[in-house]
Amino acid sequence: MSLLALNPLVKPDIGLLFWTTVTFLILLVLLRKFAWKPILNAVKAREASIDNALASAENAREEMAQLKSDNEKILKEAREERDAILKEAREIKENTINEAKEKAAGEAKRILEDAQEQIENQKMAAITELKNQVGEISIAIAEKILRDELADKGKQQALVDEQLKDFNLN
Amino acid sequence: MSFAAIGAGLAVIGAGIGIGQVGGRAMEGIARQPEASGKIQTAMIIAAALVEGAALFGIVVSLIA
Amino acid sequence: MHKLLNFSALASLTVLLSTNAPLYAQGHEEHGHKGHEHIITVHEDVEVHGERFPETENEEGDYDPTPVIMHHIQDAHSFHIYGEGHEAVSVPLPVILWTEKGLVTFMSSEFHHDSHGHHVVEKKGMYFVNYHEDIFQLERPDETLTLDEEGHPTNTQPLDFSITKNVFTLFLACILLFLIFGTAARKYKNAGHKVPRGIASFVEPLVVYVRDDIAKANVGEKKHEKYMPYLLTLFFLIWVINLMGLIPFFPFSANLTGNIAFTMSLAVIAMFVVSFSGGKAYWKHIFFPKPWGVWPILMPIEFASNVIIKFFALMIRLFANITAGHIIVLSLISLVFIFQSVGMAAVAVPFALFISVLELLVAALQAYIFTLLVALFIGQAVADDHH
Numbered sequence: 001m002s003l004l005a006l007n008p009l010v011k012p013d014i015g016l017l018f019w020t021t022v023t024f025l026i027l028l029v030l031l032r033k034f035a036w037k038p039i040l041n042a043v044k045a046r047e048a049s050i051d052n053a054l055a056s057a058e059n060a061r062e063e064m065a066q067l068k069s070d071n072e073k074i075l076k077e078a079r080e081e082r083d084a085i086l087k088e089a090r091e092i093k094e095n096t097i098n099e100a101k102e103k104a105a106g107e108a109k110r111i112l113e114d115a116q117e118q119i120e121n122q123k124m125a126a127i128t129e130l131k132n133q134v135g136e137i138s139i140a141i142a143e144k145i146l147r148d149e150l151a152d153k154g155k156q157q158a159l160v161d162e163q164l165k166d167f168n169l170n
Numbered sequence: 171m172s173f174a175a176i177g178a179g180l181a182v183i184g185a186g187i188g189i190g191q192v193g194g195r196a197m198e199g200i201a202r203q204p205e206a207s208g209k210i211q212t213a214m215i216i217a218a219a220l221v222e223g224a225a226l227f228g229i230v231v232s233l234i235a
Numbered sequence: 236m237h238k239l240l241n242f243s244a245l246a247s248l249t250v251l252l253s254t255n256a257p258l259y260a261q262g263h264e265e266h267g268h269k270g271h272e273h274i275i276t277v278h279e280d281v282e283v284h285g286e287r288f289p290e291t292e293n294e295e296g297d298y299d300p301t302p303v304i305m306h307h308i309q310d311a312h313s314f315h316i317y318g319e320g321h322e323a324v325s326v327p328l329p330v331i332l333w334t335e336k337g338l339v340t341f342m343s344s345e346f347h348h349d350s351h352g353h354h355v356v357e358k359k360g361m362y363f364v365n366y367h368e369d370i371f372q373l374e375r376p377d378e379t380l381t382l383d384e385e386g387h388p389t390n391t392q393p394l395d396f397s398i399t400k401n402v403f404t405l406f407l408a409c410i411l412l413f414l415i416f417g418t419a420a421r422k423y424k425n426a427g428h429k430v431p432r433g434i435a436s437f438v439e440p441l442v443v444y445v446r447d448d449i450a451k452a453n454v455g456e457k458k459h460e461k462y463m464p465y466l467l468t469l470f471f472l473i474w475v476i477n478l479m480g481l482i483p484f485f486p487f488s489a490n491l492t493g494n495i496a497f498t499m500s501l502a503v504i505a506m507f508v509v510s511f512s513g514g515k516a517y518w519k520h521i522f523f524p525k526p527w528g529v530w531p532i533l534m535p536i537e538f539a540s541n542v543i544i545k546f547f548a549l550m551i552r553l554f555a556n557i558t559a560g561h562i563i564v565l566s567l568i569s570l571v572f573i574f575q576s577v578g579m580a581a582v583a584v585p586f587a588l589f590i591s592v593l594e595l596l597v598a599a600l601q602a603y604i605f606t607l608l609v610a611l612f613i614g615q616a617v618a619d620d621h622h
Contacts, residue, residue, distance in 0.1 A: 007306075008309060008367070009308070009309070009558065010230065010495050010554075011495070011496065012395060012495050012496040012499050013395070013399075013494075014308060014395065014496075015394070015395045015396045015397055015399065015402070015496075016310065016399065016401055016402060016494060016496035016497060016500075017248075017499060017500050018396055019396070019398075019405060019517070020278045020405060020496065020497050020500035021500045021503070021504065023402075023405050023406065023409055024472065024500065024501065024504060025504075026409075026572070027409045027412065027413070027468055028464060028465060028468045029414065029547075031413065031416060031464065031467070031468050032464035032468075034413070034416075034417050034420060035413070035416035035419065035420045036416075036442075036463060036464040037415055037441070037464070038420035038421075038423055038424070039416070039419060039420050039423060039438070039442055040442070040446070040460075040463060042426070042431075042445075043421075043439065043442070043443060044422035045428060046428050046429075046430070049428045058282065066603045068334045079387050101418075138426060164555070200371035208448075212448075212453075212607070214451065215603075215604060216607070216608070216611065219548075219552065219607075219608060220602050222552060223551075223552060226548060226551040226552055226555050227551070228546075229462065229551075229555055230551050232554070
């Protein structure tokens, strides 16, 4: 006691001890209810909402990237499809042209062949007719000669010979 | 002048050297690793408080004596 | 009392005050002897023995700043505004006493500015005097205080629960805190998830700082929330009272955080908070420290350091820092009166300003350190066993 009584600065005053303890505890309860809880909760809620916003922004970014890559994929596919279609079309075109060409060539050949055949046929027909005519003519000549020369036997013989010499050409 | 006052002075000298060391080393640490300055600062203050605590006992004794 | 002044001189103002130190010492030694005669000669009718509250002048006419400084840094039953002696202007505060006849209350103005044990106030048939801001009870109205060899009254002292200058300051600080943080909290209701404007935007960084850098960093991410209201209240109460103490006029200027009873109260509360949050691992560490060979030595040391000394240091640290700050500022201003020259103000005022600005930092720093260390102790107490 005497130790503490020596210097009033280090002598704790019972009244102030009492008031400080009581006041501090009351202040703690009051501030806890009316200040700290609302402030801390609001700050916490805001931080949570900021975190959420950041997370959703991140999500949106990822989705965007996903969408972009999807788009690119679709575009690529479309491009490929277009290329394929074009290629096919080109092939079809070429095929068509080739076919047409072949067909035309074939037709032309056939027409030529037909024409040659016809020509050949006509030639043969003409030759046959010629032969026939030649035969008729020969017969007619022979008849005539025979008529003329039947009287004169010598002369007939000479005529036949002479005539035959002329018809030897064919 | 009393002996207690001299004792208080000696306690303060000790604390001064101690806190000077703590602060100086903390500065070096921060200079070497600026990114750790927050942690160094906290540790520095705690160490300084402990050194100061020792000096305060000396001062209280000199106040009571 | 002058020892404290010498401490502050040694601590912070060696150069400045070393020129005056012999003056103080001389003044006091003489005062100690002659003050006795002085009182007896002046107040022969009231036989008061021992030293009086020191006068502001000693016998050689030199100004002695100690009484003024001591008066400032100690508690009082009324709030002094200006003036001296019976012409002083002060705000009376309620005196609340618990005596053998129950509660006694009256205003401090009934003492008529007397703190030398002269003016007797009669209540419920009991007689009270104010002696150096301690209330003593007398048997008869014409009785005087009986002092022991050291000058301390031996009369009975009723339990003094008065609303003193410091208690008044405490209430004022609480009202201020409640207004500031209550208003800030209300701003959040309207703001929703947006950042609130006004006082809340000023308060929020501080609250978040206490939460992140003091509580979360030291108590731990998981368990800090439970302790947030306590740590926040502690931090802001100490800070606001520190700042109020730096404002040199009514209704501020009280040296509340530099009062041992106030810091003791906070330290005891901190002790209870830490001890009750201590888990199994914490108490095991205190009562069964390893290695076993030195258990008889280590156990008392662990117990004393964890349960008592930590908090004793908290109490002393805040008290000594704030009191020293107040003493230094007042000592510097006192230089004007010691040298009895206004020219001295050219030196004293810039120095006092410098120290005051430093004290602004100390005000925040001490609040921070007190809260930080309490958070650290709580963190140690709630930590799980890692061994």
